[in-house]
Amino acid sequence: MTLLATERAEPLRLLDAEGALVHDADTERWHAIADELTIDDRIAMQRAMVLTRAVDMEARNLQRQGKLGLWVPSVGQEGGQVGVAFAMRDQDTVFPSYREHVIAHVRGVEWMQIIDVFRGARHGGWDPADTRGCRIYSLVIATQALHANGYAMGIRMDGAVGTGDVTADEAVLVCYGDGASSQGDASESLVFSKTFDAPLVTYMQDNKWAISVPSSTQSSTPLHLRAAGFGHRSHWIDGNDPLIAFAVGRAELDAARAGEGPGYIAADTYRIGAHTTSDDPTRYRTSAEEESWQRRDPIARLAAHLREQGVEDALLVALDEEAADTAADVRRGTLAGGSPASDMIFDHVYTDPHAPLAEQKLALAEFEQSFGEA
């Protein structure tokens, strides 16, 4: 078996930077999968990206105005993310890092649930049972790769792979970046998932910068080659092309659910924005580099493709208007958001009763009440 589908000078893509369809010797099997996407699916992908971009920009502004403690922009990486999000089937599970806002949105996480994490109201914010298997964000880099592996091992132990029913068999997607690829947990996830043939697909976004450190510091070997060394089926794709991300994501998730073990997708993309709102990219990279990647913007790319497919400009304008309304809703929601009750400090630290913490909760309540009585 060939682990590497191709040895290419360029990552696989179905849409070039101008939004034109690409056909070469390696693309036809992927076009066959991407062709499953109807024009409505493609418009829905565009909508998810446009809404996310608008919320992203609004959240950055809210942070600058002191309304959020921090924001993590996903600008520039929406293309590959929306592709793998659409590649997931209903029953699938995704373990994001903290920059996968499009994926969270597509699976059903509410914008305010994400905002609450960054305005300091909650640490998690959603019940995965309500978000079509989108797990909560994970902030310690690459830790979620092992959680995803364990969950995928559990799927296999449940017998929920390899029955041949793609509407029932399950697979897991885990997302992280080039920086995370250096963490031990990332490598351990690659080892464990291969050892146990867990139905796990890793979506590694090489966005070129782990805060200020270039991806060349993380690995002198292309990361898709590294994954192949772990025995994973491995792909190198244009991470700003929603169509190739959908096609390869769908193929890999379906292979995983069929019981063929784990796969790995290395996405060539770029973090257009800062790492977080605390970051200053002007200290470590050039504006020329940023501009070269802005010309490969996934939203402009898919818009051009949609126009080429006959979608009217009016529809794209309507998406922008909906996005502006969504951003305004997020702004209103953020400004209206209150502080959680102090009970949150104590509740759910443990599931079973825990006497010392119950005593501390009571003592705090009495202490707070003592000021009221003065």
Place this chain on the structure above:
Amino acid sequence: MATTTTQMPIAKALTAGMRAAMAADDKVVLLGEDIGPLGGVFRVTDGLQAEFGAHRVIDTPLAESGIVGSAIGLAMRGYRPVCEIQFDGFVYPAFDQIVSQLAKLTSRHAGAVTFPVVIRIPYGGHIGAVEHHQESPEAYFAHTAGLRVVSPSTANDAYWMIQQAILGNDPVIFLEPKAKYWAKGEVDTTAAPGPLHRSVVAREGSDVTLVGHGAMVHVLLQAAQIAEGEGTSCEVVDLRSLSPIDWAPVVASAQRTGRVVVAQEAPGHVSVGSEVAATIHERAFYSLEAPVLRVSGFDAPFPPAALEAVYLPDADRVLDAVDRVLAY
């Protein structure tokens, strides 16, 4: 109901406890290094893979973070994983997954997802092994909110506490006193001795209270025996649970005797013994005839095995503290 008691060593009591838990719930799975055909380096999982299958007693790749991190994912899927860490000093590669992930994930999910994961760690000295094989890391875990930390000292407790830990819905760090794995005791398989997080009086006495956990309880009982011959009556309290600590029996004993020595193998600085001393001072101050004294390993790395008998508190060092606490 007739009680059924069986003599067995602590290691076999743990095996029997896990066997009972696995038979009762097929979501209970074991993960660890060498726990399958070998039965673990201490043979605590001996025979379990043959009985329950390789899908429930899982030999993992050699990576502790991978073991605990994957157990977390299995818990998210509805399993009740029991991880074996091979030796105390090998738990640290999994530290982040334990203290920043496992301990906090229930809270992070606002209770929507539970994490019934047990992490078994053979711990402590007295086995003459090389570095990293004789440590007592309990304070790290007892300090971490979201974890429960327990350590049985008898075969009966080993049999029941492992089952209670597996049945509970919170993460449990289960510290096994490896030096006493082969110490035999009566196991009553008909009824649990009490809740998981209960401290107990292991020996009654009236002059001085000796507090400890795990293998140290055996040293304290030995010291109490010697002291009795010298005319001093020592009460021994076995903490059993280090987080939370069941304070009532500890404080009641301190109030009865007025003099307390707390002993542990771990270094004394910021330790379980420190917490015991502080809490007794807070809650039994007017009953105390002397400050609570601590007997601990030194605030130094665990030494080469040739010096372990010097480093680890033995009955002589406990009795020295008994003499000092009586001199006030």
